[in-house]
Amino acid sequence: MWGGRFAEGPSSIMREINASIPFDKALWREDITASKAHVAMLGECGIVSADDVALITDGLDKVAAEYAADGVPEDWDLEDIHMTTEARLAELIGPAAGRLHTARSRNDQVATDFKLWTRAAMDETLAGLGALQRALVTRADEHAETIMPGFTHLQTAQPVTLGHHLMAYYEMARRDISRFADARKRLNKSPLGSAALAGTGFPIDREMTSDALGFDGPTRNSLDAVSDRDFALDYLSAAAQCSLHLSRLAEEMVIWASQPFGFVRMPDTLSTGSSIMPQKKNPDAAELVRGHAGRITGCLTSLIVTMKGLPLAYSKDMQDDKPPVFEAHSLLTLSIAAMTGMIEGTTFKTDRMRQAAELGYATATDLADWLVREADIPFREAHHITGAAVKLAESKGVALEALELSELQAIDARVDERVYKALSVDASVASRKSYGGTAPVEVRARIAEARRHLEMG
Numbered sequence: 001m002w003g004g005r006f007a008e009g010p011s012s013i014m015r016e017i018n019a020s021i022p023f024d025k026a027l028w029r030e031d032i033t034a035s036k037a038h039v040a041m042l043g044e045c046g047i048v049s050a051d052d053v054a055l056i057t058d059g060l061d062k063v064a065a066e067y068a069a070d071g072v073p074e075d076w077d078l079e080d081i082h083m084t085t086e087a088r089l090a091e092l093i094g095p096a097a098g099r100l101h102t103a104r105s106r107n108d109q110v111a112t113d114f115k116l117w118t119r120a121a122m123d124e125t126l127a128g129l130g131a132l133q134r135a136l137v138t139r140a141d142e143h144a145e146t147i148m149p150g151f152t153h154l155q156t157a158q159p160v161t162l163g164h165h166l167m168a169y170y171e172m173a174r175r176d177i178s179r180f181a182d183a184r185k186r187l188n189k190s191p192l193g194s195a196a197l198a199g200t201g202f203p204i205d206r207e208m209t210s211d212a213l214g215f216d217g218p219t220r221n222s223l224d225a226v227s228d229r230d231f232a233l234d235y236l237s238a239a240a241q242c243s244l245h246l247s248r249l250a251e252e253m254v255i256w257a258s259q260p261f262g263f264v265r266m267p268d269t270l271s272t273g274s275s276i277m278p279q280k281k282n283p284d285a286a287e288l289v290r291g292h293a294g295r296i297t298g299c300l301t302s303l304i305v306t307m308k309g310l311p312l313a314y315s316k317d318m319q320d321d322k323p324p325v326f327e328a329h330s331l332l333t334l335s336i337a338a339m340t341g342m343i344e345g346t347t348f349k350t351d352r353m354r355q356a357a358e359l360g361y362a363t364a365t366d367l368a369d370w371l372v373r374e375a376d377i378p379f380r381e382a383h384h385i386t387g388a389a390v391k392l393a394e395s396k397g398v399a400l401e402a403l404e405l406s407e408l409q410a411i412d413a414r415v416d417e418r419v420y421k422a423l424s425v426d427a428s429v430a431s432r433k434s435y436g437g438t439a440p441v442e443v444r445a446r447i448a449e450a451r452r453h454l455e456m457g
């Protein structure tokens with residue numbers, strides 16, 4: 001393609017280091033689509049004859065059919081998907097193929113293809129996150145009243161509802177969605193027609209190719225357009241943050257599925273057994289989601305470091321932009337699907353959760369608050385009295401509400417029988433009706449809001 005200036009061909013090392021076809025063949029659909037839009041525009045602007053446009057368009061469709069049927073051939077001499085496609089087009093239609101690259105460079109071509117690919121990846125991720133949200137809302141609705149211990153420092157803190165806990169992940173997914181949607185909006189300008197770096201002298205119509213490819217308009221600066229990879233970084237940073245959320249949910253599932261917790265039974269379909277220990281059911285899918293978050297974050301780091309300090313405009317370093325985005329996207333897609341399946345298919349052991357909240361003395365704060373409110377005791381003193389009650393219950397191996405009134409009064413005479421209302425885990429969660437709080441009425445209101453937002457009916 002550029003042999004005119006060279007006396008000797010590239011060494012085998014050069015061919016190998018230069019070739020991006022092993023990975024950028026994933027862009028073949030986008031490459032064909034963008035080429036068709038480009039040549040249609042060249043025809044419309046009188047730069048290429050109508051006959052040649054028809055010939056080229058038809059040839060591109062044939063190449064696409066071949067790729068779809070047999071895959072993209074990997075010839076390192078042809079470097080990348082752009083040259084591979086053009087070379088095949090020339091074999092199929094002859095010299096007219098050479099007109100396709102008029103008023104275009106691989107620099108604006110690859111930026112366009114990669115944006116189209118990343119935009120589709122964003123759409124796929126947005127759809128996946130929508131499905132995850134639906135699963136979370138559905139299970140939260142089932143468990144708006146289910147009591148479980150809420151934790152800080154992974155120590156039992158106060159009782160919460162399982163619905164409330166699940167809806168916390170709904171909120172994270174909602175922020176992830178807004179990050180991907182925002183990135184998509186910013187991405188959606190067409191680089192095509194920026195040519196190598198400086199634009200072109202041909203009378204092209206950039207609006208036309210932009211419209212044909214579903215962009216909101218052409219990029220405003222040709223130098224920026226061919227050297228910008230912000231859209232890929234935006235995708236990766238949204239993906240990294242999303243994967244962090246998924247890994248936190250995955251980690252909770254791992255903990256909850258462990259025997260000492262026993263809060264959940266994970267679906268068989270997303271678990272594995274042990275080849276030596278017959279009793280085992282391992283939460284491998286959750287562990288891999290937790291692990292993938294590390295790899296996805298690595299992809300982000302990789303592209304950040306690749307782009308750092310590159311002068312304008314295109315440099316070949318930028319060819320390395322694709323593998324991290326491809327990798328992160330496939331890992332994230334799988335992670336979202338795995339967590340969605342896990343949320344849909346997990347059995348929550350609600351008795352065990354309630355018991356853990358009761359025996360974890362999760363209502364100790366409620367007892368202290370009751371002493372302040374009803375017996376007018378200063379909070380510090382109430383805290384101390386409550387500590388003594390917890391100590392006694394713990395030594396007897398019972399819940400706070402299982403202590404006799406006489407036992408509580410022996411600790412402090414100002415306690416009366418009304419205190420039992422404050423000691424139950426149900427009363428505790430029901431009282432937390434502040435906006436965004438864990439009370440079932442409040443959780444149900446947030447679920448209704450989420451259902452409207454997701455148009456779940």
Ligand code: ARG
Nearest residue numbers: 020080106107110314318319
């Ligand atoms: N394979 C290249 C890439 O992925 C295409 C652009 C090549 N441009 C160039 N001036 N060598 O970045």
